[in-house]
Amino acid sequence: MYRSRLFEEQVVQIWNDGLITGEMHTGIGEEAINAGIVTQLVDGDALALDHRGTSPSIIRGVDPKELLLEFMGHCKGLCSGMGGHMHIFSKSHLIASSGIVGASGPAAVGFAIAAQHLRPEKIAVAFFGEGAVNQGMLMESLNFSSVLKLPVLFVCKDSGMAITTQSSQVTAGKLVERAMSFDMPAKELDGTDVEIVWEAANEAIADARSGKGPSFILANCKRTQGHFLGDPLLRIVNEPVKELARITGPLFKSAVSFSGASLKERVRSLKNIASLLGKTAKHRFSGEQDPLLILRKKISEQEEIISIEEEVNKEMKGMVEEVLRMYENNNQG
Ligand SMILES: Cc1ncc(C[n+]2csc(CCOP(=O)(O)OP(=O)(O)O)c2C)c(N)n1
Structure with a gap:
């Protein structure tokens, strides 16, 4: 979680310096959801992400250097600088993301059909915001995965807002009930507490691996940066x-x-x-809703935390320096 946080904080800085162009959606504040789920994936599991895919990608093990170069449009980036932060693809990690809201549903279903046929006991996870839940393709994905008992975990990160639309004004009924109507287990939980997320996901992932079909998690969360940087x-x-x-x-x-x-x-x-x-x-983000602070309070080995953080600080500092050098050289070339 700290690695993801620090990486995205560097992204904020570099975006503010004008070296990343266009919109930038960070997941600062969503780390407990991402870590509670992604750390339980194994080789062969797949991730279908939305426009806020940086944090899950870092947690899944994508090289931060390649990711940052990608965001900066560099040819040595993860997708040769052609995808940017909204179109992260990694064949080796089985990650596919899309800026089309709701598209992570069908992508996860595709991954899951492949897993059902080719990679037994492997699963797919779809991450999306609550703003995506009125997209027809997402509803089709819930339905189809339930009918075929596909190994999918649908994860809805509920921040209450889709850009400037208050989700409560455009979404009818309760999302958990909506998911349950497709005959799958569904749970609403506090997405700021990684232990709560981990436990719920652990059950859902075990079900998916054992052929019991899809599940749905609705995780409430807050972000520090609003919809995008400069919101x-x-x-x-x-x-x-x-x-x-x-x-x-x-x-x-x-x-x-x-x-x-x-x-x-x-x-x-x-x-x-x-x-x-x-x-x-x-509803502004406050320290009380910071998943890192919440977790830190629960851990008694504070010295261990400090040493992990120091290691990550060093890694990120070196990585950013190298990326900025490469960027500079590229521009001179
Ligand atoms: C199909 C589609 N419609 C509209 C948009 C424009 N758009 C980009 S992000 C966004 C809001 C998404 O909200 P939510 O799914 O809750 O995710 P969040 O940004 O809150 O993480 C919208 C409407 C889009 N990218 N794709």
Whole structure:
């Protein structure tokens, strides 16, 4: 979990320095879910990931150097710099990710069909956010895997928000009940506690390996960085004076503009923005929900933790220095 956290913190820094272009979705805050599940996988198991696949990939053992070079568009990156952070593929780890929300469902089902035929007792795990659960392809995946008793674990990381859409406003019913209606075991749990995740996943993975079919886990979580780096909602909540000074003018101009939406529609939009800001402020990540701090409190061998962390610090520092050198050389070349 610490390795994943540190890697992604380096990614934040490098993105802020402008060396990674485009959007960047980190999983800082989701480490307990990723570690509680991915550490139980063995060779031959497969991972189908979404746009937030960095942390599970690091935990699965993908080389951090190759991953970082990939994010920086370098030809020595994991996918020759062509995939970026949303399209991580590793044949040796059986990892496939996609920026198409919901696509990890069918990808995991494909992996699981292959496992059922070619790799007995091997499984596939699909990671996705709660924003993906109204995608038809994900529902088809739940149905199909249940009918064929495929070895899949569906993991829904529930942050309550899909970009700026509050999931409670667009999702009917309870997701655990929805999964159970496909005749598979389903559990909702605290995704900030790695032990809780590990135990639930252990049971589900054992079921999948022994041919009992798929399971569904709904893990509640919070992220430090919001939807993506530079998330405007978080920026406004974190630095209201600076950010409001920047956006008040354009907002006012569009609110009083002669053309465009009706007055009623504009008032509704402004109210929605205010409500989103309120929710973002209320549900902001706090230390109490930090999976690393939660785990650290439970471990009595504090010295061992410090020595592990020192080792990881050294590894990441050396790795980042090397990657930045390679990047620089590439640009000069
Ligand atoms: C099919 C599809 N529709 C819309 C998008 C745009 N989009 C990217 S991320 C995202 C929100 C996803 O929310 P969630 O699944 O909860 O994952 P989170 O980002 O919260 O981890 C959306 C709508 C997309 N990439 N793919």
